Amino acid sequence: MRPALILATVTGLVLGVTTASADPADQVRQRDFSAAAAEFGVPESVLLGVSYLESKWDTNAGTPSTSAGYGPMHLTDVRTANPGGTHHDDGTEDPRGDDSRPPLAPQPGPPVEPVPQLLTVDQASALTGAPTADLRSNAKQNIRGGAALLAKYQKGIGVTSDNPADWYGAVARYGGAGDTGAAATFADEVFATINTGADRVTDDGQHVRLAATPVQPNTGLLDRLGLRKSTSDDTECPRSLACEWIPAPYEEYVNDKGKLTYGNHDKGNRPETQEIEYIVIHDTEGRWDGVLNMVRDPKYVSWQYTLRSADGHVAQHVKHKDVAWQAGNWYINSKSIGLEHEGFAALGTWYTEAMYRSSAKLVRYLAAKYRIPLDRAHIIGHDNVPGTIPDTVKGMHWDPGPYWDWAHYFDLLGAPLRPMGNLGLVTIKPDFDKNKPVFVGCVKPGEPCTPRGSTSVILHSQPDANSPLLKDPGLRPDGSPGTMQISDHSSRVETGQQFAVAEVRGDWTAIWYLGQKGWFHNPRKAPAAIGSGGLVVTPKKGKATVPVYGRAYPEAAAYPSNIPVQDVIPLQYTFSAGERYSVGQALTSEYYWANTFDSSNHAVVRGKTKYVQVQFGHRIMFVKAEDVDVKPSFSR
Template sequence: MKTIKTPAAGLLSATLASLLASTALAAPPQAAPAAAEDAALNQRLQQEEARLRPQRAAFAGHFRQAYARYPAIPAGTLEAIAYVQSRWMHLSPEPASEGGSHQHMPRAYGVMGLYHGEGFADQVGEGARLLGVPAARVIADPRTNILAAAALLDREIRASSPLARPANDDIAAALAAYAGFSSGDAPVARSAVMDFAHTSFAYDVLLAQDRGVNDRGIVVPERAVRWEHAFTPAQLIQQKAPFVRLDVEADRVITDQYAIDPVSETLMRTAPAGGDKVQANADVGIMSTDYGPAIWNPAHSSNYTASRSASVSAVTIHTAQGSYSGTISWFKNSSANVSAHYVIRSSDGQVTQMVRNHHTAWHVRSHNSYTLGIEHEGYVNNSSWYTSAMYNSSAALVRSFCSKYSAISCASAYSGPASSGINVLPTSVKIKGHQHYSGQTHTDPGINWNWGSYYNLLNPGSGGTTKVLDSFESSVGHFNTSPAYSGSTTGISSASLAERNCSIRHNGSCSLRVLLKDNTSSSSSWAVRLLSGSGSPSNNTSLSRSNGRVGFWVYSAGSGMSVAVGIDDSDGTERSTSRSLAANTWTWVEWDLTNSGHWNAWVGGNGAITAGSVTLDAIWLYRAQTSYDVNVYIDNVTVKN
């Protein structure tokens, strides 16, 4: 491990930090300057954030009013639904504001993403009826939109729960019934409501609360979820629910059928019943036969062709213009007349396959016969949907295509600038967006898809010898959970937070601020496992062990801090040796993936990095117990080979 320190910085302030950032410093080799299109994308994202922050700040007051009016709704639930449905953006699905004519599923309206018929439930109309207001007001006014959603959810809670003030994980069935995927006036039968799409919606709402969100003006309060209380074991396996709040060193959950995987920290079946597929819902298998990590959940047979007229030779990247669960539900609707082979969730990169690879999905008109289609949850005009977890998961899926189909080369993927219109590319470009094919009207994945970064994920090593995993210029990146989220963390309170900060930074415009607050009910020293990708290897970028080093810039605004990293290896998780930090100065810390002297065995590990490809599990922060708050800033998490 190598350490490089800058001169002491004195008092921590925005002005002085700005001076520090501009000072010439001894530093490790840096990545090549960002391409012009990457700089343009970052600028667009910053402009988007500036535009949306005032709107998002206003939503908080509307949520408070809704909770006062409907006290049975657990605090944080409405914020989480808004996050799942719209990423806190008031949806007005006209062509000009929603990325052209890309709309092939029922439209959602407002910050709560309420449906208005078109094959799904008329949540707008029913919410308006419950409030006694015109439907147009529910569509146009954010406050009324939130109140309408609250009225609908309150009705489902009262119908399904005997509790006057239920907890968040008491209302999974109510959330599933609320989802709005049914059509017609008849209520969804309670026995059928927890199908896969409805379960996915309820799960995603609870996941947003379990993790908490504090990014770009979106704030979903963190509230722990009792997953085993909300869902069945089979549903938890399907959804890959996180049991990260357990201490993986000390806690064990093992029965005759289930255990916690110590690396992914999700529930797994140890004794499959009736073969190698676990059935949580009647038609949903836990594994796809085409792509092992995917869930198999078939689209309705009227929405695809059960054959191919040409061999597979290209991949089409889509943005769904809707939620993960809504997209899955729509592809299972017999009247949809549309489908894709795969759907990917934004929050954690979960993959659901809905059409077999050797069948023809209906997703790109005259090019259906030879293409594989991937729908990515979200909307083209809101970059908050395009998470590191989704990019990593999508790239892993496409890399599997490149290894399976000789006509598809990952090196032939598009890597140019994103655009918001139709931009037809030659047929030699085998991996490209819907907007890049001839004869199309849809403009996805649109202006916010980072093609350069995606190309590098498809072609590991193509980005040069240095790869920045997280720069924090436009989001918190892989570090999307709080410092206290992991059960392996000790000494700090749940009031601790991790958020993007654009006042203190080493490179670029922003860094990750980690605020550590003492847990006054404990005298334990601080050992903080700040998770990357929520601690799941599938949510993280693959790192090559060969001549590899992982490091980052770190600034401690208090004395006594030290840092380390955790790496998910093939046999478990290894934890690096720790390094003490000087206070009030930027320090570069780095560990050699090939040097066993830099690593200690942690959970299931052997004290050395042995796999050819690994992932970053966490950054560890240590300090003796103190009653003072401590701020730590992290910038440019990097791997070099």
């Protein structure tokens, strides 16, 4: 052997490294999973599967999830994570949104004490010896902590095995559920992932792979966890999803003015009386237990379902036939089902894969049951719900926020966002992981948010990144341009939304948005939108402008004498000749009269006026069919 080679070999042995066999820089996370699995005796596929369901192996820049979980293994520390506040505490929205009744005031509940499921970082620290700060911020230590917890749970079950199938009980325990149904739902999804495999590059550039491993889990181990038995008898959920019935109260009470009233939803008979047209995606702006306390309060707000972040568990509160007070617009409320996801839009926290998957299962079921199209004209965020009249526009809520991954969500729904060719429309679809707008105010006013993947695309007044943002007279009545404040969507579009193309200049595309041309950077090599087609509306010939509405209410002549007429009031926006907006759906005019506790007095008022739903800005809005022409998007 040559002297130089001998020296290199000896040096390598002394230093404990061999350059030839060193892992590539993007394989560190994979090696950390292997090492932690070996150290604590956990099957590597199980460790990878659990981590994927919690974080998709991401670090999320050391920030907590919507349920206070940190790192790839989602170790929880609610003391360090922001505990949140009341339900959507940014805004003045009346969740009922019915002008015929007094507005509802928020009813914040008492503080909720942290539960053990939100403090797993302490257990991991005791098992590994690693400080809690390291377990939150260091991916390697975080993975070690998750492996140690799985090993502890397995030991508690009393099974010694290196067969992944025998770790079903430990995986079910890891999700943190208190009942057998929720625990099984989480474990089943983990083992489904193990069976199908996964392969992706994480948010910090690590390539991690879980090879498809056929496993038939030993589900009987669930009985050893000592969890309470769950039942879904009263719920409306798909069989593949464990749901819990936690009813919202429909009851009378005396309000602070001494008058008898009721809450917190209205009885109905949908879809016989009204079609269910929308599914509204919310985030809770509060932790699980506190939010459940809120929906049990008859004096305030309600929604149909709540989804838990850590394991995707689902609770139902209001039946489909009834109308929940959830979206701040009575027309939308009366024709929608609301899903609240444990999370915080303003804090920039991330949503777990477990919750995305449960939500997608539930929405697929609802969409099939009520024939709701799986598109962004019908599956909308709370931030897409319009204000009812000019005075309510500014106070409307804006959850689930710019960090909800709509493209991934529609992949899970089985309705991926795909190009259709350049037919006059674009569907917004940036690369979620690489698209990181610099928002401010997530935690403190004016302070930059932690950079992270987003579905939002920012619009400018000119094809220039240094030009001002667009103006929204509803959100900013003073006429100033939009800002990068996290809650300011004056000049912001979201993934899946469709807009009519107004102009193209090089790498910049302009769309029609709130009566303006909104420009966004859309280079071919890194597009922020894909070509699409469909229908658009334009003002009828001879009309210089067309009113835009926040609800599709009937004309005055449609109301019987015993039901007060609801005014049809246009919003403060302008739809002018020459502009084009994409069509979501055609709608009949309806108003649901339901402001008495006795549901026998409720009635649906239907008018002759027809409306067309359009993607007018960040929010959907409505125009009267008599005011517009509907035509193919490729026509001129």
